[in-house]
Amino acid sequence: TVHRSVTALAQRENSVPRTMTAETEKAAPVDAQTKWEGTVTGKYQWDDSKKSNADADKDLGGDAISKYSWGDGKKQVSIYIELEGLDDCTEDMFQASSGEREVSLTITKVAGKKRSFALKQLNDEITGVKVNQKKGKGMIVLKLTKKEEMPWHQLQEKSDAGGDDEPGGGMGGMGGMG
Secondary structure, three states: OOHHHHHHHHHHHHOOOOOOOHHHHHHHHOOOOOOOOHOOOOOOOEEEEEEEOOHHHHOOOOOOOOOEEEEOOOEEEEEEOOOOOOHHOOHHHEEEEEOOOOOOEEEEEEEEEEEEEEEEOOOEEEEEEEEEOOOOOOOEEEEEEEEOOOOOOOOOOHHHHHHHOOOOOOOOOOOOOO
């Protein structure tokens, strides 16, 4: 049906549909300097000279720690931070603090730099934080003690900027899908 509608459209416009072949593609070469106009310009113009290793910590000047992972347990939430040079740190170089819904860590000197990590608007309230160093793995684990034993499906609470009216998330108006 698609072929018939294309043929009908071509007949209405008094033209014949054409198939591109290797010969017709060679007839109109596109050089590397072609300037495109309209929606193809601007948004996706990458420059090879700007390529980097895409390390978010280096982009932030090396001070803030932005790469981490986390896991939920029954009584605590664990935040895993891996950094080069952590095995050379001593326990007194880690300074952790916490509030009801926030946690922060400062490492006085790792790989020659002072580094910091902070999260606010945690999913639920915590009562404290402990730092466990995993020697030989280049890792530290922040152990956040939960105020209430309940599962955390996310580390930080979501902002209400999305406009989702349903309390369970998901797509609005999609009730009865189960």
